[in-house]
Amino acid sequence: MEALWMWPATGFGLGLSPWASGTVGSLLALPLAWWLMGRSRRCRLGLAAALLVAAMPMCQLASDTLGGKDDGRIVLDEIVAFPVAMLGQAAPRHPLTLAGTFVAFRLFDATKPPPVSQVEAMPGGIGIVLDDLVAAFYAWALMGLVSPVAARWWRRGRGEAGR
Numbered sequence: 001m002e003a004l005w006m007w008p009a010t011g012f013g014l015g016l017s018p019w020a021s022g023t024v025g026s027l028l029a030l031p032l033a034w035w036l037m038g039r040s041r042r043c044r045l046g047l048a049a050a051l052l053v054a055a056m057p058m059c060q061l062a063s064d065t066l067g068g069k070d071d072g073r074i075v076l077d078e079i080v081a082f083p084v085a086m087l088g089q090a091a092p093r094h095p096l097t098l099a100g101t102f103v104a105f106r107l108f109d110a111t112k113p114p115p116v117s118q119v120e121a122m123p124g125g126i127g128i129v130l131d132d133l134v135a136a137f138y139a140w141a142l143m144g145l146v147s148p149v150a151a152r153w154w155r156r157g158r159g160e161a162g163r
Contacts, residue, residue, distance in 0.1 A: 008076050009062035015075035023106050025075025029082035030098060036083045037092040044087060051080040052129055060125030070120060070128045078109060081132035085139040090147055097147060104139035113138070 010016055011025035036044050055076045062074045070077075085105045086092045108116060109132055116138070120131035 056125035
């Protein structure tokens with residue numbers, strides 16, 4: 001890696017994985033989200049916004065170095081966008097919520113349903129980061145619908161329905 005800023009842009013090398021580089025690189029988002037969810041709401045929002053803004057120029061520089069597109073080796077955008085999907089979850093530090101939100105986020109990021117694909121077409125680091133942010137909003141919304149139903153099902157299966 002010829003530049004120091006390429007390390008965070010590639011998830012400290014995880015984005016260089018020969019298979020599923022976006023998912024492998026996104027694994028760094030899990031401890032980041034876990035840590036952020038332990039902060040106050042104001043702190044979570046501020047840090048999430050700061051990380052997203054800081055990632056844009058780094059992703060742009062990495063994109064310029066790697067061919068001028070949203071190269072699969074660039075995973076900083078996934079790392080900083082995933083915590084946004086966790087912001088509105090009822091039990092954000094529960095391992096099942098974290099895992100389910102991660103899977104939903106990766107699904108929306110990989111399949112790029114509209115408007116994710118349209119946002120990705122925006123130029124430079126803005127498009128690279130914002131498409132993941134939209135995928136995070138989709139995951140947030142899906143998990144907001146699924147989590148309460150799953151929690152009721154889980155409690156009922158464990159005999160805790162009356163609690």
